[in-house]
Amino acid sequence: MSASPERDEDLIRRYLDGDVGAFGTLVERHERRVYALALRMTGREEDAQDATQEAFLSALRKLEGFRGEAAFTTWLHRVTMNACYDLLRKRQRAPLLHERDEEDAPPRPEPASPDHADAVDLSVDVQRALLEVPPDFRATLILCDVQDLPYAEAAAILNVPVGTVRSRLHRGRAALGRALQASTPREHPEASGPSEGTMSR
Amino acid sequence: MTHPEDLLAEYVDGTLSGQERAVVDEHLSTCPTCREEVASATRAVEALASLPDVPVPFGVTEPVLAEARRLAHPTPKPARARLQWVAGLAAAACLVLVAVVVVPRLTGGRDGGSAVRAPAAEAGAGQEGLEGAAMQATPGLEVLDEDLDDRDARRLAKGAAREALATPQVTDQAVATPNEAADQALAEPNEAVACLVASGGAIDDRHVLVRLLEARYVGTAAYFGVFHEGPGGGRPPERVVVWVVSKSDCAILTLLSQNV
Numbered sequence: 001m002s003a004s005p006e007r008d009e010d011l012i013r014r015y016l017d018g019d020v021g022a023f024g025t026l027v028e029r030h031e032r033r034v035y036a037l038a039l040r041m042t043g044r045e046e047d048a049q050d051a052t053q054e055a056f057l058s059a060l061r062k063l064e065g066f067r068g069e070a071a072f073t074t075w076l077h078r079v080t081m082n083a084c085y086d087l088l089r090k091r092q093r094a095p096l097l098h099e100r101d102e103e104d105a106p107p108r109p110e111p112a113s114p115d116h117a118d119a120v121d122l123s124v125d126v127q128r129a130l131l132e133v134p135p136d137f138r139a140t141l142i143l144c145d146v147q148d149l150p151y152a153e154a155a156a157i158l159n160v161p162v163g164t165v166r167s168r169l170h171r172g173r174a175a176l177g178r179a180l181q182a183s184t185p186r187e188h189p190e191a192s193g194p195s196e197g198t199m200s201r
Numbered sequence: 202m203t204h205p206e207d208l209l210a211e212y213v214d215g216t217l218s219g220q221e222r223a224v225v226d227e228h229l230s231t232c233p234t235c236r237e238e239v240a241s242a243t244r245a246v247e248a249l250a251s252l253p254d255v256p257v258p259f260g261v262t263e264p265v266l267a268e269a270r271r272l273a274h275p276t277p278k279p280a281r282a283r284l285q286w287v288a289g290l291a292a293a294a295c296l297v298l299v300a301v302v303v304v305p306r307l308t309g310g311r312d313g314g315s316a317v318r319a320p321a322a323e324a325g326a327g328q329e330g331l332e333g334a335a336m337q338a339t340p341g342l343e344v345l346d347e348d349l350d351d352r353d354a355r356r357l358a359k360g361a362a363r364e365a366l367a368t369p370q371v372t373d374q375a376v377a378t379p380n381e382a383a384d385q386a387l388a389e390p391n392e393a394v395a396c397l398v399a400s401g402g403a404i405d406d407r408h409v410l411v412r413l414l415e416a417r418y419v420g421t422a423a424y425f426g427v428f429h430e431g432p433g434g435g436r437p438p439e440r441v442v443v444w445v446v447s448k449s450d451c452a453i454l455t456l457l458s459q460n461v
Binding site: 027031 | 206207209210211213237238240241242243244245246248249250251252253254255256257258261262264265266268269270272273346
């Protein structure tokens with residue numbers, strides 16, 4: 001992090017000293033990552049919104065007790081992940097991300113070319129396949145491969161040893177790769193070539 | 202055969218040392234299972250990297266900010282605040298729903314459906330027992346530190362239209378925790394209401410103010426009034442009209458309507 005923006009810890013202190021705007025800055029700074037994490041984890045926009053609100057509300061209520069023992073981002077990610085787990089437990093039903101009303105979908109790039117349209121479709125396939133991966137493995141995948149966090153950071157968020165992150169990451173990736181191949185074999189013609197040796201199972 | 206499992210994630214990431222990498226390469230040359238896993242894992246990493254950034258839907262964190270304001274400036278509630286409270290609850294439920302409405306889904310799921318119906322039900326409850334439209338419960342003022350444009354205003358209208366369509370069945374759990382947190386944080390609406398009226402907006406039996414926001418409209422401090430318009434007499438509204446007026450002089454900045 002560069003020196004110029006105010007540190008999270010300073011914003012928290014300012015909020016606790018009565019500066020409401022400081023908390024707004026904190027939310028603004030982190031909401032994208034929190035929401036993205038929740039969306040990938042739950043696969044439903046409604047749940048992602050609930051989890052995002054729950055995470056920030058819970059963070060807000062615990063700010064007094066936040067002593068900087070872990071980085072705020074780590075802590076916030078953990079709170080978000082817990083909110084996602086709660087929702088997943090509460091709503092054990094099929095994810096519906098792909099069934100949303102297209103007309104009012106969030107703005108996303110217009111398909112400029114057939115290639116681009118394929119890419120958009122593919123990301124829906126990826127999300128769907130991701131939801132087939134068990135939550136503990138999915139969480140690791142999202143933290144390490146979507147949010148690009150270091151293993152140690154993922155370990156801190158998930159409260160597991162780094163070795164567990166390593167093995168969950170590999171297992172999760174392998175499971176996701178298989179789910180992707182099962183759902184969209186045509187997307188990976190090169191992977192089914194005999195020279196790759198990928199069809200041995 | 203012992204598989205070097207604890208090395209495979211970093212092998213795929215390309216972060217192993219040369220020596221460790223050689224160990225894995227050696228193993229892969231003789232182990233089809235690990236080869237398959239590494240190929241799958243590589244495919245997964247590429248796929249995950251291709252996932253697009255997702256924008257945070259409008260209004261999602263607003264209840265959080267409202268709660269932050271409330272905690273920072275706790276204000277005692279007036280004794281006869283019950284009515285306002287109910288109206289506020291309805292408005293807060295709407296607020297949470299803006300986000301939902303921005304990205305409405307055809308889920309068909311029970312929870313989704315009831316969540317959409319909830320504000321209508323609450324709004325109905327808030328107005329029950331009132332004698333006529335002159336006393337319709339005024340929604341609290343939602344203050345957003347955001348710059349909105351026509352597209353956002355259109356979403357407000359669509360949201361309110363959807364809500365108007367929803368049948369006012371009472372639901373049990375849809376108005377859940379975040380709303381309770383937000384309800385007390387709505388600002389006093391009188392000035393915003395006065396501004397809407399000064400700009401020419403009618404608030405009566407046929408023009409029911411269902412939502413009130415303060416935000417910027419393309420850079421100008423503004424009030425957003427969302428109305429259900431219809432035949433009145435408790436019959437369902439026919440259209441939603443969003444008025445956007447300048448906060449400083451109550452001039453109309455834009456108007457748009459959406460059929461229900």
